[in-house]
Each structure stands twice: as C-alpha cells, then as structure tokens.
Amino acid sequence: MGDLRSLTVSQQVGLLFVVLFGLLGAATVAAFVRTIRDSSPERRGMQKRLARELRALWVGLVMFWIAWASGPVVSTVLFGFVSFFALREFVTLTHTRRADHRSLLLAFFAILPMQYVLVATRQFNAFTVFIPVYVFFALPVISALANDPFRFLERTAKIQWGITVCVYGMSHAPALLLLDLPAYQGRGAFLVLFLVLAVVAAQIGQEVASRRLRRRPVARAISRSFSWRAFGAGAIAAGIVGVLLFWATPFKPLPALAMAAVAGAAGTLGEFVMKALKRDAGVRNWLGNSSVTGAVGLLDRVAPLCFAAPVFFHSVRWYFGI
C-alpha cells in the first residue's frame, strides 16, 4: 500500500481505471463465452439482462473516464446533461398540467444550468442553498401565477421533488470533483469514483444477499427484495470497497470504511424510495420494454447516486471541517 501512496495522483487514478476497465472487460468476455456455451431459453433472458447491465456499466465507466481525462468543466457539463435526461424522464412520468408549463421551463432551462454554473464556479455555499431555499420559494410562485388551483400542492411538490433528486442530488457528484480538500488537490475525480464504486458495491451486495438469504421483505407492497439483512449486507460490501480503496482517498482506513458504508446505504435506500415512486407512477421499471414514454431507464441507474451524492458530499465537508 505504501508503494501505491507514493505514486502521483494521476498515476493512481490511471491505475484504478486500468483495473476497472480490465475487470469489466473480463466480465464481458466471460459473459460472451457463456452465451456461446449454453443457450437454454430461460438462461437466455438472464443473459440478455446481464448484457444490458454490462452495457450500462461500460457507458458509465467510459463517461467517468472522459470526465476525469477532460477536466472539471467538461465533466460538469457531462453531469449536467445526465441531470437533464433524468429530469426529463421524471417529469414524463408525473402528471403535470398545462399550468405547469412555465415552472417546468424554469426548471429545465434556468434552474438546472444555474445549479451547474454554481458548481463549476465552486460557489459551494450558494450551491447548497440555491435549490432548497430560492427555488423552493420561486417555483410555487410561478405555478400559482398560472392560475390553476387543481391539485396545486401535488403538482408543485412533484416538480420540486424532481428537481431535488435529479438536479440537486446529481449536482453533488461534480461538486465532489471540485472540492478542495487539504493535501488532496486534484483528486476530486477519485472521490467521485470512490462514491460510485461504494454505491455500486452496496447495490450488488444487497442484490446478492437478498437472493441468497430470502428474508421476509420489509415492505412487500413496494419491494419484494428489500430486507434489513440484505440492506446491511449492501452497506458492509460498500464498506469493504471503501477500505480496499482507502490508499487513494484522503481518509484513514476506518473513516474510509464509514464513508463508503454511509454512501452505499444512502444509495440503496434511495433506490428503495425510487421503487415506491415507480409503483405510484404505475411502472415496474423506468425503462420497460414498451414503456409509455419510451423512457430510456437512465433514472433507474442514476437515482441511487442522486441520493448518495449529497449525503457523501456533506459528510466529507463535515469530516474535514470545510
């Protein structure tokens, strides 16, 4: 581990990307070999799902690589677009009315860019309060001016919520990238990667645990796989990943474990909340094969990150007292 610490920052991050691309490549090759070997019908469905997941992972990893390689501005723009597409998907599935048109325009074309500008210019105090304070105030005013009281609270709340998850939550990922930690300049990209890996590890851990353990689900009407035991397993998996990666973080091993576990737990709980939301909207999967909207399923994949990023971001700031 001492050797790893002595590498330069970009060498460390580069090494990590090499390892990740290698793992993903190996997984892809393994999956491909298995499709050649056996092809019973019920296996084929599973393989198709696996192939889709792998493709999403490739896209995600390449995106992070581009974000790291091309610097903070490009990566902020990149995350801004992810935010845009996620919010588009969210709004599609909520029943907005004609009177919401102006508020939605404001959300997409003013609030979203503004939030990312605040990130890019590192105004972290303004960035933290912009949406919870100013947008929270301004949106209902615009909506009320549209002169339509029908289900006003519900409509306004849904738009607020969409902005909070898709814009506010998501924007904390590029914010991590730009956070100046003591003796840790220029390694923000690694923190983002650390966060993402913790969240992914927690999800995989939870998924595996819920299949193996077959515990009674806590909230059957919302998720058949969510149990406290599986949730704990996910958080532990995230913690283990955190410890394994501590050498490239600004944390000592134990805090690294705690940070990763917190991020992973927030991610899986966020996913659980999103499931409730989907049940409410009447879809099982944001993407689905013949979905109402042709939604691409992006929200499904980024939602855990949207929930975990703010928690992680503020834990890091609190830990370092900045």
Next chain:
Amino acid sequence: MTGPEAAGLALAFIARLVTGAQGHWHGSAPKAEQRIYFANHQSHFDWVLIWAALPDDLRAVTRPIAARDYWTSSPLKHWITREIFNAVYVSRHRADPAAGVEDEDPLEPLMEALRNGDSLVIFPEGTRGHAAEPASFKSGLYALAQAFPDVQLIPTWIDNVQRVMPKGEVVPVPILCTVVFGAPVALAPGEERRAFLDRARAAVIALRAVA
C-alpha cells in the same frame, strides 16, 4: 451538405433532445414505400415529432401539408417549409373572386404529390384538438384512399406531445414522447365514407394502448 439539410439535422437533433421522439412500429415496418400517415393532432409540434421519429431515408420522401397563407407569409416560414420539409402547400379558402383566386380543389396539391410518388403526413381532424380523443375525421382521407388505392394508409398515434407545447406557448418543455405507427388501413370495396373514416379514427385511437 447544403444549408437546409444541416438545418434539418439540427432540428431533428433538437426534437430528439427535447422529446426523445421515439418511433415504434406496430404492424408496419419503416420501409420506403409510398404511404399516407394519418395522425391525431394536438400541437404545432406534431409534424416535427413524426418527422424526427422517421428514419433518415423516409424523412426525405415524406412531406407535410402546410397552409399556404400562413406558411408563406414570412421569408423564414416559407424557407423552413419549402427547403427543410418540402411541404405541400394548400389553400385554406376556396374560390375568392375578389382576390382573383381560381376555384381550386384543396386536395389537388396532395393528389399531385402522390402522383409524384411522395409520401404524406396528414392530420384528418383538420385542426388541433384538446380532448383526450381525436375529433371525427374530415373526408379528405377518404377521397385520397379512393383515388390512390395502392398507397398504404398508416394510422399514427402521437403520445404526450400536448404536454411538450400546450397551445399558446412557444418554448417546448422536455418531456418524452412516442410516435406509434400501426398496421395499414385499406378502403374496403364499396365501403361508405363515414364508416371508413370512423374505422380509420378507431385505428388511430387503438394505438394509444400500445404507446
């Protein structure tokens, strides 16, 4: 690449960015056959959405109908409809002796385009509707079906677009939309006008379930 082509690509890109403009084919395939697509009409955005949802090679041969008085009233409108969309212009008014306009069959420009082998997109309701279901169809579709029995009539359902740009608004809100193309509807021998139009309308509404 020429100016209009580039502008067309840019427009299709924006339409996809804002709405996703996903085309789903249920019962017909995206082939370059001569067709009339007939769709529900709720927004000015409808045509752009269908156009963006079509594959590139079909876009080139598929033309919209544009009201001549409105879409030639400014150089920009005229340029967009003529150069980018290659629109078929129709006059909204019949004979107007005061202006010296001859009595022209409003369907004649459409017939001519069909004789040239072009595909068309028409909105048989005649105007933009705001109800959940499309209004009853006007008879133009029947006349075209009679005159061109070999041209496929494809029912088309546009979903969600009224949320993208409600009447009176100019800036579209990003919301995902789908365009569903259904199985061709053909005029049965001896079928009555009203019966055919109602059947065509039902075929469009039926696509809502798969949207």
